[in-house]
Amino acid sequence: MVHSQESIDSLVNHIESSFSSHPSESIYFQTSKDIYETGEDLWFKAYQLDAQTFGLSDKSKTLYLQMINPKDSVVWQEKYPVENGIVSGHIYIDEKLPEGDYFLEGYTKHSFYKNDTIGITPTRKIRIVKNIARSEVMENPKDTIFRFETFPEGGNLVSGLSSKLAFKATDGKGNPVSVEGTIYEDDKFLCGIKSVHDGMGTVSFTPLANKKYKIELKNGKSYPLPGIHSQGMVLNLRKQDKEHLDFVLSQTKGLPHRQIYLLGQMRGMICCMAKGILKDSLKISIPLENFPYQGIAEFTLFDSSMQPVAERLVYVHPQKKLYITAEPEKTSFTIREKASIKIKTTDEKGNPVRANLGISVYDRAYNNPADPVNILTYCYLSSQIRGRICNPTYYFDEKNSDRKEALDLLLLTQGWRRYVWNAVEPDCQGQPFLTDEINGMQTLKSKKKDKQNEGAEQLIQVFGAEGNSQFIWTDSTGRFMVDPDKMKALQGGYVYLKPMLSKEFKPALELVDYFPLIDSIKKNRPQYYPMEELSHYKKEQILDLPVISSDSTILLNEVTITAKGHKPFRDKMMGRLDSLAKVDLNKAWVCECQPVYLNDYYPGYTHHPNGKYDKVKKLPVEGKGYRIIKYSPMMVVEDIQEIVYSGPLYSDEELLKMNNLWRTKGYYGKREFYQPDEVDIQLSTPDARNTLLWTPSVITDEKGEAKVYFYCSDINTGFIGVVEGVDGSGLLGNAKCEFRVIRK
Incomplete structure (x- = not known):
């Protein structure tokens, strides 16, 4: 028993060390809407969550954000400050961007590790169009490739033991394909099979090692079954309810009795360890109270020598979430009327919960049914498994009575998990490489050595884009750092640095740019993103949109509304450099x-x-x-x-060199989402806002309640309200509501 306990301790230590090399934070992006037109601002809220508990995490202080185009090229990259686990910011959608699906990708010090080629990069898809009224619904292209895979429950088929075999059929793009067919044993009919959800299904039978098995589908294709082990163990989940999971372990008759261990973990947290003596079969009942959160629980069966022999993924506690209700004051409002939405947040027992919510209200024309993602689907599914998921929202919609069975099918068809059970070393030696600060080094290039300055701390002046400045010191080796607090004080785009040493010493600064490092690591990672339900855009949308003229302007009561022009951004510091250059040269x-x-x-x-x-x-x-x-x-x-x-016409680089300055990206500037007040809404100027409300930080009170107010615009159509958020300790939730805006 002492040896056995040592083995258990070794396994536990291995798991803990393995997960210490995995990112400890996860990021979820909430956006103000799904579809954007070029020339608009994209408003987003990023939730920085503890990777195990999904509580808000404040370990990382800086978010590195990129927007990637359909050709996998970067079209936007900026840094934003993380405050108490939340990032609130915006992105300008350039008018020159072509239409298509773009991806927001986020990286922080503790969510994106070096050498981690198996992690999932936090991603959110957005669609960009030139004109929403002319956007089309694209039919999914036909794919002639057909794939059929089988997945024995636990991992293996064992001769003489009743086994459950899951299967999945997809096309070459991962879209599900419904299938029907027959299992043959030595060319004799054994049983029929039929998919029941998104090309997935299961069948139970007892395989024999001396028989040959194949599946023949009605499409004429034939597939042999996985190899059948002559002896071994099988792990089968027989029953699941709100309180318990009942597993039955079986082994080949005639094998000696052996001690086995069933380990249950969730997102790297060891939740339970059951052990017993396996004769022919053994029933193990696992109390679900051992698992504190909603999500995927991973059960691994070990033999007496602590070797993994079977594995099963089970979804537990779907009821443990943040329950959000969002109720508009009325089902319809008139144009420019003041409207409100009442919000309430509770736990699964109905107790009020204080929550941090992001709320958006926008024209339903900008809703994208081809992007079925929300905070529940991303955190609980997409960020946890590697297989492609078609329409993940199906598994969380209580209107679908078979959602639990369908979710179990999804987990059965994932195959073995990413973790390699190796007692020697963790499977992924990841380590943080991003920093929250700006890091650099000052070097002196003068051939003339000055003992007074050599090896001494040196002063560097740091400017913000608005011209405000601070001072920092290098250490004795010339290294320096601009910490997040200083970066916030200088927030507004670039940060400029000027050595305070005399020019005769030829001081030079070397600054670390982490975005190229991110790109080099990202190339080695596969992309995972949920798939749409049926189609994406082609076919004209049938929507009660405002009247659009031929020149893309919106017509309201015969008054033409034209879009506001956007000037290229050039911060004040570069303006100051221009003026310096005019004087000097x-x-x-x-x-x-x-x-x-x-x-x-x-x-x-x-x-x-x-x-x-x-x-x-x-x-x-x-x-x-x-x-x-x-x-x-x-x-x-x-x-x-x-x-x-x-x-004079000088490049930014020439101006910087002329003035002995260096620059690097600081925190991107803040902007406030525009909402008209009582005075603005009375103006005769036409109001064509398609996003009526974007409030990234609404905190419910001790009763779990909050109320948001906004003014409707001149657009008379259907609007969608989306509420997502967290309670800060691990509960996640979302809600939607709808109302109409009409003319009197």
Whole structure:
């Protein structure tokens, strides 16, 4: 028994060390809607959750966010501060982006590890269109590839032992295919099979090692069954209710009695360990009170030498969640009317719960049925298993009476889990490599050594995009850090750094950019994302949309609404650098010829192509109009333009070098979601808002209640309200509501 206990302890230690090398945080993205038009702002809330409990985690302080286009290229990347496990931010959807499905991907210090090639990158799909009224529903392309897989319960078929065999049929893109067929034993009919949910089903029978088995499907394809072991053990889940799981363990007759162990764990937490003496069969009842949370429980059967011989995934406690109700004050409102939604949060027993919620109300035209994802489906399913999941919301919709059986089928057809039971070392030697801070090093490139400055702490000035500044010190080796608190104070885009040493020492800064490192690691990871229910966009949407004119403007009461223009972002610090550059250097000059030409301003444009000019070169005047001229190599005039002089044209890199500055990405700037107040809503200006409300942080009170208010716009159509959130200690929940906006 002492040896046995040592083996158990060794196994427990192995599991703990294995999971210490896995990311300890998970991220879920909630967005203000599913579909966006180019030129809009995408508002998001990121929940940073403990990977085991799903309680809010504050271990990481910085979110690295990328938006990936359909060709797997990055079109947006910024950093955002994490506060108490929550990130609230926005992304600008550039007007030049082509239509398609894009992905938000998030990385933090404790959710994305180096060398971890099996982890799942936190991802949220969004659709981008040019014009919502012209977007089309695309039919899923036909796929001629057919795949059929079988999965014995526990892992193996054993001769003479009753076994359950699960199966799954898909096409080449992972879409489910309904199947029907027959199992033959030595070419004799044994039993029929038929899928019951999304191409999945099960059949029970007793295989024999001296027989040959195959499955023939009605589509004419034939498949041999997995190899049948002549002897061994089988793990079978016989019964499941709210209180217990009943397992039956069986082994081949004639084998000696042996001690076995059944280990139950959830997301790396060991929840129970049962042991017993297996003769021919053994029933083990597991109390579900050992599992504190909702989710996938993993049961592994070990023999007396602590070798894994069978495994079973079981979904437990579907009732343990955050129950959210969202009730609009009325089922319909008039345009510009003040509206409200009452929200209540409770646990499974009906007790009020204080919760942190994100709430969005938007035109239902921007709802994407081809993206069946919410906080429950992502955290409890998509982030936990590697197989592709078709329509994960089905398993959480209480209207589906067979959802529990369907969910068990989904878990039966996952195969063995990712964990490799190796007592020597964990399967994944992951380690954090991202940092919450800005890190760098200052070096002195001057050949002249200065004993006073060599090996001493040096001062560096740090600017924000708004021009505000702070000071930091290097250590004796030149290393320095801008911590998250300073980054928040400087929030607004880039952070600029200026060594305070004299230029004669030629100080240079080396800054670490983690985004390229993220990209290199991400290439080795497979992508997992839930699949749509049936189709995605083609066919015209039949929606009661506002009238859209041919030039894409929205027509309301014969008043044309045009979109607001967006200017390219250029922060104030670069403006300051421009002004410095105008003072320090100015290559452009004006000749005394008639007419007057501006020289050496635009590349290739000059009045004196041979470079000789003996007269006085005058400086151009800011805001004054000049001609510029371009010659061909044969001295033929190619182009003449009229321009207004606005200072020297330098790249950002040139300006930084001229002023002995370095820059790196800091926290992206904050913006507030616009909501009209009582005065705004009375204005005659047409109101074409399709998102009426985006409130990323609503906290329910001690009664579990909250109420949100907003004004309807001039769009008269159906609207959807989406509420998602957490209680902070492991309960997750979501709710939807609908109402209409009508004209009087």
